[in-house]
Amino acid sequence: MTLRAVVRGVGHHLPARVVPNSEFESRLDTSDEWIRTRTGIERRHFAAEGETTSDLGAAAARAALADAGLAAGDLDALILATSTADLTFPSAATMIQDKIGMTGGFAFDVQAVCAGFVFALANASALISSGQARRVMVVGAETFSRILDFDDRSTCVLFGDGAGAVVLEAAEGEGTARDRGVLATDLHSDGRYRELLYVDGGVSTTRTAGQLRMQGNQVFRHAVEKLAETAHAALEKAGLNSGDVDWIVPHQANLRIITATASRMQVPMERVVVTVQDHGNTSAASIPLALSVGRERGQIKRGDLIVMEAIGGGLTWGSVVLRW
């Protein structure tokens, strides 16, 4: 028997304010047409003044709990993937813990930028399979609008705010790829690529939050190469291949990256959950948001084999193979 981390509930939350591409046209030398054709993004949500990452994360966590039919007291742990925590400390995970009324167990943040949800999911799966926790909430929540340079057209049009969450629960499996739950994970980072995507401020340097800086075409090149590679590696660890995949649920950064990765994996776009047009790049929130929306649309069903893949600042990248 193998202990597997099985998804019991999923949910998401988006801030009310929707920002269409056209809003950038009045103040920057850009166009709806450029943004759509280069990125696939049509709109994104921005948090309201005073609306924080932990507010978005708590709303998504409550939705996931309701979907699971569980209460906050049923959770043993809460892991939040974010790069835009409310404060330098305490962790935004503990703020979400408080907001949902979870007074026991433990909570912590994971920082792997856009790959954060995949890293957090791998950690949650390890906690469950090692018997350290039975039920783990994994949240991805971000307010990237707070670290954007709204004078830089090459970055500010790409990102959005939002949150998604899954509740994982221990279940005994046979130890084969037919089991439900997390079947394999594959994680990587390489700090030599720091300059490609970073925020130019921080506690121990500038004492400010800073703004996002990116060499977009370089990140693009690494993404296309590394995402298909890590997805293949995770599938191989699970004893599976691309032909077994029901859904790719990719990090939603750019439609051209999503399409190129699916093509390298030889998975048709009909089997890819795409939400980037509505959310932009919500960093660590993008995969759980896409899981929740994909389930809502009726795309993701019990028993489906899902591959999640993501890349972000660091660089960090990785993938998770999971049977829903």
Ligand code: COA
């Ligand atoms: N509107 C109009 N023109 C823009 C623009 C915008 N919003 N942003 C950039 N441009 C311009 C550039 O200034 C450049 O102009 P120049 O040739 O006069 O210098 C031109 O478009 C081409 O820039 P380039 O960066 O080569 O374009 P691209 O095809 O690589 O597309 C990105 C730019 C950012 C969309 C693309 O590189 C990308 O998506 N990269 C990955 C980013 C990402 O997803 N990062 C997060 C990963 S977690």
